Amino acid sequence: MIHITNLSKVFKSRQGTITALKDINLHVSKGAVYGIIGLSGAGKSTLIRCLNMLERPTEGEIILDGQNMTTLSGKDLRRARQNIGMIFQHFNLLESRTVSGNIAFPLEIAEWSKEEIDERVKELLPLVGLEDKASAYPAQLSGGQKQRVGIARALATKPAVLLCDEATSALDPQTTVSILGLLKEINEKLDLTIVIITHEMKVIKEICTDVAVIDQSQIIEQGSVESVFIHPQSSIAKEFISSVLPNDLPAQLLRELALHPHAEIVKIHFLGSTASEPVITDLIKQCGVTVNILYGSIDYLRSTMFGTLTLELQGSPDSLADAYEYLHKRNLKVEVIRNGI
Numbered sequence: 075m076i077h078i079t080n081l082s083k084v085f086k087s088r089q090g091t092i093t094a095l096k097d098i099n100l101h102v103s104k105g106a107v108y109g110i111i112g113l114s115g116a117g118k119s120t121l122i123r124c125l126n127m128l129e130r131p132t133e134g135e136i137i138l139d140g141q142n143m144t145t146l147s148g149k150d151l152r153r154a155r156q157n158i159g160m161i162f163q164h165f166n167l168l169e170s171r172t173v174s175g176n177i178a179f180p181l182e183i184a185e186w187s188k189e190e191i192d193e194r195v196k197e198l199l200p201l202v203g204l205e206d207k208a209s210a211y212p213a214q215l216s217g218g219q220k221q222r223v224g225i226a227r228a229l230a231t232k233p234a235v236l237l238c239d240e241a242t243s244a245l246d247p248q249t250t251v252s253i254l255g256l257l258k259e260i261n262e263k264l265d266l267t268i269v270i271i272t273h274e275m276k277v278i279k280e281i282c283t284d285v286a287v288i289d290q291s292q293i294i295e296q297g298s299v300e301s302v303f304i305h306p307q308s309s310i311a312k313e314f315i316s317s318v319l320p321n322d323l324p325a326q327l328l329r330e331l332a333l334h335p336h337a338e339i340v341k342i343h344f345l346g347s348t349a350s351e352p353v354i355t356d357l358i359k360q361c362g363v364t365v366n367i368l369y370g371s372i373d374y375l376r377s378t379m380f381g382t383l384t385l386e387l388q389g390s391p392d393s394l395a396d397a398y399e400y401l402h403k404r405n406l407k408v409e410v411i412r413n414g415i
């Protein structure tokens with residue numbers, strides 16, 4: 075759906091030259107929710123603004139829904155932009171227009187007839203849960219409701235792609251969850267491709283199917299959310315992940331473990347269906363080890379179960395070797411926290 079090839083963006087000013095994007099290559103499949111995460115100043119906004127040519131790339135190519143965006147201008151670019159919705163951190167609503175008036179705005183620009191506009195607005199209000207707010211003004215709405223108007227407005231022209239620039243950063247945690255839930259619902263219901271940029275890993279964890287990590291103008295890591303969460307490569311990715319999935323054992327447990335220096339301690343990572351399969355029963359029955367559960371956590375990546383279990387294993391050297399072989403065969407990621415010899 076979106077192919078970004080060798081994209082670079084250099085800002086030149088009297089103060090000097092800033093390379094905001096350096097040789098970016100990304101492919102976003104149709105129906106994906108693609109998250110781009112990075113620290114402040116990494117180049118996220120510049121990247122997303124290049125997708126709809128709000129920012130002209132210095133080099134490279136962007137093919138979006140079959141169209142080469144970099145070659146378009148004038149009327150053709152305006153038409154292509156109707157295929158791309160965008161929502162913003164601070165909503166950017168027109169204060170003097172009602173909710174309906176805001177949603178209608180892009181359709182007026184696209185020269186839809188009044189009847190078509192009224193019909194489309196009537197469809198969109200329930201989609202974003204704002205049927206009862208049609209005549210309200212932005213000043214009368216909460217942040218979450220404002221973002222719902224922003225989403226309806228972005229979807230008005232039935233775009234194939236929705237771009238979200240820090241769409242939940244101005245919202246409280248509970249409202250963030252409801253807006254992310256709405257985006258996920260729209261993604262599934264309309265098969266809409268979504269690109270989200272964020273500095274919050276919880277956004278990636280809640281709704282993204284794929285993720286790219288951008289650092290100092292470059293993509294340093296990318297892949298499915300599951301693969302990046304299970305096998306993060308860069309230290310930045312590891313740090314982002316630990317903000318939502320704490321990796322450390324509780325201090326109390328560490329103190330207790332210090333009293334048993336010869337215990338064999340392993341941490342097993344589960345993903346998807348393997349999370350609910352009877353690994354522990356198998357370890358005991360098939361491998362003949364005794365298993366003591368020390369610590370565990372279960373969470374979801376979008377809708378895939380993801381968890382860790384920290385176990386103490388006891389048994390003869392042979393049965394322990396069997397246990398490791400079994401875990402290996404099951405394709406589980408196993409971290410030996412302490413080798414109990």
Ligand SMILES: Nc1ncnc2c1ncn2[C@@H]1O[C@H](COP(=O)(O)OP(=O)(O)OP(=O)(O)O)[C@@H](O)[C@H]1O
Pocket residue numbers: 085086087092093094112113114115116117118119120121273
């Ligand atoms: N119009 C511009 N002119 C000059 N420099 C710019 C311009 N826009 C962005 N930059 C610079 O490009 C770099 C990347 O900025 P960008 O806004 O893309 O970062 P970001 O990842 O979105 O950061 P944040 O999380 O703070 O929003 C920064 O060094 C910024 O100062």
Ligand SMILES: [Mg+2]
Pocket residue numbers: 118119120
């Ligand atoms: Mg930004």
